[in-house]
Amino acid sequence: MDTLILGLPVAYYIAMVAKVLVAFVFVLLTVAYATYAERKIIGHMQVRLGPMRTGWHGLLQPIADGVKLFFKEEIIPDQASKFAFLLAPLVALIPAFISFAVIPFGGTIEVFGYKVPLQIAAYYDQAGAQVFDINVGVLYILAMASLGVYGVVLAGWSSNSKYSLLGGLRSAAQMISYELSAGLAIIAVFMLSGSLSLHQIVAAQADGAWYVFKQPIAFVIFFICSLAEINRTPFDLPEAETELVSGFITEYSSMKYAMFFMAEYANMVTVCAVTTTLFLGGWHGPAFLPGWFWFVAKVYFLIFVCMWIRATYPRYRYDQLMHLGWKVFLPITLLNIVGTGIWIAVTQF
Numbered sequence: 001m002d003t004l005i006l007g008l009p010v011a012y013y014i015a016m017v018a019k020v021l022v023a024f025v026f027v028l029l030t031v032a033y034a035t036y037a038e039r040k041i042i043g044h045m046q047v048r049l050g051p052m053r054t055g056w057h058g059l060l061q062p063i064a065d066g067v068k069l070f071f072k073e074e075i076i077p078d079q080a081s082k083f084a085f086l087l088a089p090l091v092a093l094i095p096a097f098i099s100f101a102v103i104p105f106g107g108t109i110e111v112f113g114y115k116v117p118l119q120i121a122a123y124y125d126q127a128g129a130q131v132f133d134i135n136v137g138v139l140y141i142l143a144m145a146s147l148g149v150y151g152v153v154l155a156g157w158s159s160n161s162k163y164s165l166l167g168g169l170r171s172a173a174q175m176i177s178y179e180l181s182a183g184l185a186i187i188a189v190f191m192l193s194g195s196l197s198l199h200q201i202v203a204a205q206a207d208g209a210w211y212v213f214k215q216p217i218a219f220v221i222f223f224i225c226s227l228a229e230i231n232r233t234p235f236d237l238p239e240a241e242t243e244l245v246s247g248f249i250t251e252y253s254s255m256k257y258a259m260f261f262m263a264e265y266a267n268m269v270t271v272c273a274v275t276t277t278l279f280l281g282g283w284h285g286p287a288f289l290p291g292w293f294w295f296v297a298k299v300y301f302l303i304f305v306c307m308w309i310r311a312t313y314p315r316y317r318y319d320q321l322m323h324l325g326w327k328v329f330l331p332i333t334l335l336n337i338v339g340t341g342i343w344i345a346v347t348q349f
Contacts, residue, residue, distance in 0.1 A: 012123055015116040023100045023120060026296075031265040032062040034303060041304065042311045069258040077160055077251050084158035089252070089259035092151025095144040096266035102137035103273050104199050106283050106292035118283070118292060122199060137198040138190070141274055142183060145229060148267065149175040152231075152238060152248050155260070159251040167247025170318065171238035175229055177325035182225035184333035185218045188340040189278050202282030212279040217336050219279045221329050223302075226275065228325070230267040233310040237318055272302035 036051060036058065043050030051058025076082060106118030117123065122133035134140055149171055156168015189211050190196060193204040205211060212219045228235035239247040249260050276282060276298040285294030316324070 011111050011114045012116070015111045015114075016120065016123075019116075019118065019120045023105070024097065026105075027097060027100060027266055027269055030269050030299075030303075031262050032066070034265045034268065035065070035261075036062050037303075038307045038310070041307050045308075045311045066258065069254055072254040074256070075251075075253045079160040080251065081158040081160070084154045085251075086256070088151045088155035088158060089256045089263070090151070091154060092148055092263040093259045093266065095147040096263050096270055099141050099144040099270045100273065102134050102140050102198055103270075103277055104133075104202050104282055105273075105295045106290065117199070119199060131199055133197055133199045136196045138186065138196050138201075138278075141270075142179070145267075146175070146179065148230075148263070151260075151263070155252070156238075156248040159248070161251050163244045163246075163250045164248050167238040167244050167250070171231065171248065174231070174235065174237060174321065174325075177322060178225040178228040178235075178329075181325055181329040181333050182222050182229060184330070184337065185222040185225065186278055187333075187337050188215045188218045191337075191340050191344060198277050198282075202277055202284065205281040206284055208281070208284075210279060210281040215279070215336070215340070217332065219275070221333055221336075222278070223271075223275055225325075225329060226271040227306065227309070228321070230264065230271055232264070232268060232306055234313040234315050235321060236315060237321060268303060268306055269299065272299045272306070275302055 039061070040050040040058070051061040054060045054064045076085060101120045104117065104119035104122070108115050108117055110116065117131050117133070119131075119133060121137075122131055152171040153168045156164045156166070156171070159165070189201060192211060192214060193201045195201060195204075231238050237247075238244075239249065244250070249257060252260060273295075276295060280298045280302075281294075283291035283295040285291065285297075
C-alpha cells in the first residue's frame with residue numbers, strides 16, 4: 001500500500017472510495033426512510049397510525065413506493081421543452097448529494113497504517129499531522145444550494161404549464177430572498193472560528209463549545225432560512241397544492257417525479273448535516289461512543305424537528321414569506337454581525 005499515485009498512497013484512494021460509498025448509502029437510506037418516518041410521526045401527532053400494511057408497521061412502504069414509481073408510465077407534455085424537462089430532475093438532485101463531499105461526519109480512522117479523516121474531500125499529510133480539506137467548504141455548500149434552484153426553475157419553465165411556471169418563479173424569488181439571510185447568519189460563525197473550512201469549524205467546537213450557545217440567533221435564522229430554501233413546510237410555496245396543484249412538479253410522473261421527491265429529502269438531510277456541523281459541534285460528543293454516532297444522532301434529531309414543524313405550522317402567504325425574509329431576518333442578521341464584531345473586539349482587547 002506504499003505505492004504512490006499522484007503523490008498519495010493507494011490507501012488514500014481506497015479510503016476515498018469507501019467514504020463516498022458510505023456517505024452515498026447513508027443519504028439514500030435516510031431519504032428513503034425519512035418519507036416513512038415523516039408519515040408515521042405526523043400520523044401519530046394527528047392521532048393516526050400512518051402506514052401500517054406494507055411490512056411490519058409499514059416498514060416496507062418506501063420500497064413499495066419506489067417500485068410503484070419506477071413502473072408508472074412516463075408522461076412528457078407535447079408542448080414541453082423536452083431536453084430541459086428531462087434535465088431538470090437531475091439538476092435538482094445531484095447538488096443535494098455532492099454537498100456531502102465537504103461535511104466531516106466523524107473523527108479519524110486508520111487504514112493500512114495511514115490516518116484517514118471521515119470527510120470525503122479531506123486527507124492527512126504524509127506525516128499524519130495535518131488535515132487538508134477544501135478551505136472554503138461553506139462557500140462550496142452555498143454554491144451547490146444555489147445550483148439546486150436551477151432544477152426547479154427549469155422544471156417550471158420547460159413544462160409549459162402556468163401552474164409549473166408560477167412554482168418555478170416563486171422558487172427563484174424565495175431562494176434569492178432566504179439564501180441572503182442564511183449566508184449572512186453564518187458569517188458570525190466564520191468570525192468566531194476564523195475559517196471557512198468545515199473541518200476547522202468543527203475542531204473549534206470541541207469540548208462542548210458549540211456555536212449554538214454562542215450564536216443562538218444565527219442558529220435559529222439559518223435553520224429557518226434553510227427550510228425556506230429547500231421548500232419545506234411552512235415555506236412550500238413553489239409546490240402549494242391548494243394554489244398551484246403541485247407547482248413545478250405538476251407535469252412530472254414516474255421516476256422523474258421521484259427524483260424531485262428524493263431531492264427534497266436529500267436537501268433536508270444536507271441542511272441538517274450543515275446545521276449540525278456549523279452550530280452543534282459536528283461529530284463531537286461524549287467519548288464513550290464514536291464520533292460518527294453523535295453526528296448521525298444530531299442530524300436525525302434535526303430531521304425530526306423539520307417534520308415536527310411541518311405538522312405544526314400552516315403554509316405562509318407569499319407576502320408574509322417575503323416580509324419575513326427581507327424585513328425581519330435580513331436586518332436581524334446584519335445586527336448580529338455587528339454585535340458579534342463588537343463582542344470579539346471587546347473580549348480580545
